[in-house]
Amino acid sequence: MDFELSEEVTMMRGAVKQFVGQELLPLEREYNFDEIYLPDEKRAELTKKVKDAGLSGLYVPKQYGGPGIGFVGQVAMQEEIHGAMVGYTAFGKPVYEGLYQCNAEQTEEYLIPALWGEKKACAGITEPISGADPSMMVTYAEERDGKYIINGRKIFISGADKADFLLFYARLKGVEGREGVTCFLMDTDLPGFNVERRIETLGVPTGSGGDVPCEVSLENVEVPAENILGKPGRGWDVLQSSLGGVRLGFGPRTVALSERCLRMARDYATSRVTFGRPLADRQAVQWMLADSAIAIESLRWMSYHSAWKLDQGLDARTEIAMLKVHGSETLEKVSDRAIQIHGAIGISKDFPLEQIYRGARADRIVDGPNEVHRVVIARNLTKGYWFPGY
């Protein structure tokens, strides 16, 4: 049992922390604590700076030229990277695991550029009719002369307006349920692919990296058969493989943002005076600080443990489901307490707190609503999953 990070990871983490402190945190005010306000040129500039600092490709596996720090290393980096609310995308994003099923040509064209941030990808799953249950999707594809003609509608597709391509899910016409679902690598510049509008929401999820949810329509979009990821009618497997290790990010991200809220809460409580005493003198406030600290501490090690399991090649789906639930709900509570401690300035946009709070609310829904994850945890438990299994 060892809770220390390797020297390599510790050093890299220190470099990331320094970069975040020097280059990213100073941008927050100007861009309203929100990644979506960062212009593409600025992002490109930061991405280059990250590259010059030798910190590119943190999420890229060794076989594709990345530093190969494993999931534990990734968690460690993300704990630092998500200390900033603006510019963290300069470090790239983990790609959907489904992309690892690319064949040789697809790897060249899609996977590798996505890994290195040269092409931007997103997933097209949700439709007006189905979110949590993708087996109900109605967007369909018909085969014709070696191409697939796709018609339908998708909604809440984060970043569709900026993506170069989508992992697009549609069903083979006439095939119901999971059996028909097929995954297409769809370039967004194809005729018939329209981004109808950006959907305005209460808050953008904390991991969306500046991506805004969009509604898209597809009118006779033609996709070559070579662009099927996996096999026709086997898209469900791709769907299930995605959103696993990527979801791991909920751990370090919610830890980083929660720590930020707690630190602010502590600093404010120890300096703000009411009725002759600092806020921190009151037990009601002390209880908030203590409960936030306990929650963060409990979340942190779940996060590393899940990552460690993945690095060992062990199944960690139940742990990651737990992490998603616990992380999102922790962040919501911790940010809520932080706002309360700050009083009115807590809800003002001068501070990042209200944005984190709104983002945390969205986090309980996206990437699998917490209800779905609770069902998965319970089902795994009743089917015999148990803890460490020593």
Place this chain on the structure above:
Amino acid sequence: MEFGLSEEVLMMRGAVRQFVERELLPLEREYEYDEVNLPREKRAELFQQVTDIGLGGLFVPKEYGGPGIGFVERVAVQEEIHATLVGYCAFGRPVYEGLALCTPEQKEEYLIPALWGLKLAHAGISEPITGADPSMIETYAEYRNGKYVINGRKTFISGADESDFLLMYARMRGTEGREGITCFLVDTDLPGFNIERHIPVMGLPTGVFGDKPCEVSLENVEVSEDKILGEIGKGWEILQSSLGAVRLVFGPRNVALGERCLKMSRDYATSRTTFGRLLSDRQAVQWMLADSAIAIESLRWMGFHSAWKLDRGLDARTEIAMLKVFGTEMLEQVSDRAIQIHGAIGISKDLPLERIYRGARADRIVDGPNEVHRAVIARNITRGYWFPGY
């Protein structure tokens, strides 16, 4: 970052588990799921059995002839030991760290016998007038004719009636507050030391080795100078040093009992039918299982992390305070859900659940009420304590 245990520890843990399953769990029914019902002779017999299989003195440091296992190993082993509600005392008890201050003679007479379970020791701190704030104690000692004569009253002293000696805290007569508090090693067979009564309680805390809380009075109890632990007036430091590492057990013990409740819940929910469906088919029940699992998982690694810090000689007082609060509140919630899932048999004494539930309620109070620990956590945070400190 490593979440596996060494082979050696796994073997030790396996041996403990085997003993618990073969020798201790079968006793539970007979002794009504409560260590307190185990007769002294039976305890001694089990203690000997543990020694015979080479697991004696697990908590004894190397310098006193024990295996000298570290804190991580201790946590790993305690997760197994506390799976049983009856007989866990067979493995011995960690002794109060304060006893490390014993002089060579005191070591022979008190520390070493206590370590090896040959003498039973407890602490006499609480009084009718003061529990959480020991600086208010009134029991006093005065020097008279070459001896220290102690008068006063103590309450809620667990196991005073079975102890061989107590670490008795009294103030030098005339002193106030923390000054003057002195720790005396008081043999319980001294004239003037009286066990007034057992205090009946709702439930004994989950880890008290069958000790009953007692009210004791001291009427001119005479102890010689060589019975002072440490120095006169320096009892407060001893008080603070004790109950630190010993409290680490709140991690593994609550994990073990929490797992027990969850396992029972899962088994019952997957077999009990109501209105034509299994209980586990209902989301209300699935939510209970999932939330219990999440809480247990997050507690487990907090426990190991705190132990790991201690093994490294790092300060872990804030972590251990968090562990105590989180562990006790978790067990209360998990046992509460387990009872609810079981319906009426959940509150019957045929099952261990209600015993665990009552014990968990007591656990929120003993060994420092959770309020005190929250105040400590908050105070440490406002004074600059922060997490891993990478």
